[in-house]
Amino acid sequence: MVVLLRSTVVNLIVIIAIAIAAAFSTAARASAALVFAPSSVRSVVRYSWSTSFSMSSSAAGSSGEGDGEGGDKPLFVDIGANLLSEMYQGTYRGKERHEADLDDVLKRAWAGGLDRIIVTGGTLAESREALVLARTDSRLFSTVGVHPTRCGEFGDTDADRDAHVEALAELAEEGMRDGTVVALGELGMDYARTSFCDVETQRRGFLAQLTVAERTGLPLFLHNRETGFDLLDLLTENRSRFSGGVVHSFDDTADLAVAIMDAGLYVGINGCSLKTAENLDVVRTIPLDRMLLETDCPWCDVRASHAGSNHVRTAFPTKQEKKWERGSCIKSRYEPVHIIQVAEVVAGAKGVEVSVVAEASRRNAYKLFGGLQKKH
Numbered sequence: 213m214v215v216l217l218r219s220t221v222v223n224l225i226v227i228i229a230i231a232i233a234a235a236f237s238t239a240a241r242a243s244a245a246l247v248f249a250p251s252s253v254r255s256v257v258r259y260s261w262s263t264s265f266s267m268s269s270s271a272a273g274s275s276g277e278g279d280g281e282g283g284d285k286p287l288f289v290d291i292g293a294n295l296l297s298e299m300y301q302g303t304y305r306g307k308e309r310h311e312a313d314l315d316d317v318l319k320r321a322w323a324g325g326l327d328r329i330i331v332t333g334g335t336l337a338e339s340r341e342a343l344v345l346a347r348t349d350s351r352l353f354s355t356v357g358v359h360p361t362r363c364g365e366f367g368d369t370d371a372d373r374d375a376h377v378e379a380l381a382e383l384a385e386e387g388m389r390d391g392t393v394v395a396l397g398e399l400g401m402d403y404a405r406t407s408f409c410d411v412e413t414q415r416r417g418f419l420a421q422l423t424v425a426e427r428t429g430l431p432l433f434l435h436n437r438e439t440g441f442d443l444l445d446l447l448t449e450n451r452s453r454f455s456g457g458v459v460h461s462f463d464d465t466a467d468l469a470v471a472i473m474d475a476g477l478y479v480g481i482n483g484c485s486l487k488t489a490e491n492l493d494v495v496r497t498i499p500l501d502r503m504l505l506e507t508d509c510p511w512c513d514v515r516a517s518h519a520g521s522n523h524v525r526t527a528f529p530t531k532q533e534k535k536w537e538r539g540s541c542i543k544s545r546y547e548p549v550h551i552i553q554v555a556e557v558v559a560g561a562k563g564v565e566v567s568v569v570a571e572a573s574r575r576n577a578y579k580l581f582g583g584l585q586k587k588h
């Protein structure tokens with residue numbers, strides 16, 4: 213009896229094991245079929261779709277309702293994508309190199325686990341274009357705002373400034389009506405590039421935009437470069453005028469990161485935040501529930517020379533811009549799909565799973581940007 217029982221148990225275990233193995237192999241086949249569907253990623257050289265990453269039906273669907281859990285498959289929100297860059301129209305440093313391929317870039321993004329993308333606007337005109345682009349897909353959102361280096365567009369007089377503020381506010385309100393505009397930005401201060409706008413012009417433009425923040429309640433997508441604590445001081449002095457925000461492309465000190473988080477703001481991390489060993493030390497100190505991932509594409513690619521590059525697990529085949537062919541990524545031109553590399557470096561630096569980094573950042577993005585759902 214005991215022997216019989218034992219053998220029944222063994223049989224059961226074997227049957228369960230076979231069933232599990234069969235389920236796994238079916239899942240693996242299904243995942244492989246999905247994974248290799250996009251021709252653009254077929255020839256990935258050093259790729260790990262099947263182990264660390266693959267599409268989920270929610271990310272791949274065109275309904276844009278992909279808010280479900282990603283399971284073990286990381287889903288991402290790229291909170292800063294400069295999709296209006298001329299590089300996605302095939303023009304590099306003023307030279308036309310290939311035909312526009314923004315549609316391919318977006319296809320790669322959706323197939324590669326992007327759940328939502330926020331298109332960055334940097335001037336009034338660009339913000340208008342960002343809104344038009346973002347309205348073409350329910351998973352695309354946009355910002356309205358003026359970058360510190362473009363603050364000359366507020367003009368010289370108070371009347372000019374007020375008119376510009378009014379135009380920005382009207383555009384933001386228009387874009388908020390269907391849920392497409394989700395942030396004010398990018399705005400902030402940049403002491404590394406005062407040749408475009410001096411510090412006083414930047415400060416004037418920044419403060420003017422807080423009027424739009426008050427009026428709309430939009431969170432801020434902030435740019436801060438080499439300002440020490442100056443931008444933070446401006447933010448804390450005016451803390452009651454805006455709901456929240458993120459200091460994107462953070463590449464400063466751990467002390468500033470702490471102060472930013474103490475002000476109730478998030479810290480945005482991209483390839484430019486991960487260049488040096490010191491950068492990685494700072495990233496280690498930022499809790500995942502205060503961190504947002506972004507690409508800042510086409511800029512801020514994670515390069516082989518960067519301190520964190522040994523953590524990168526996912527490689528994409530690239531071509532020189534002159535040798536572009538449909539479906540290829542371009543060397544040094546980042547795209548939203550590359551956000552997984554940012555997550556891999558953060559995960560490697562922190563010693564946690566990529567999926568944990570991705571999910572925390574995605575949750576933060578949904579929270580900060582009001583749910584990221586278009587209104588119908």
Ligand SMILES: [Zn+2]
Nearest residue numbers: 398435460461
């Ligand atoms: Zn920026």
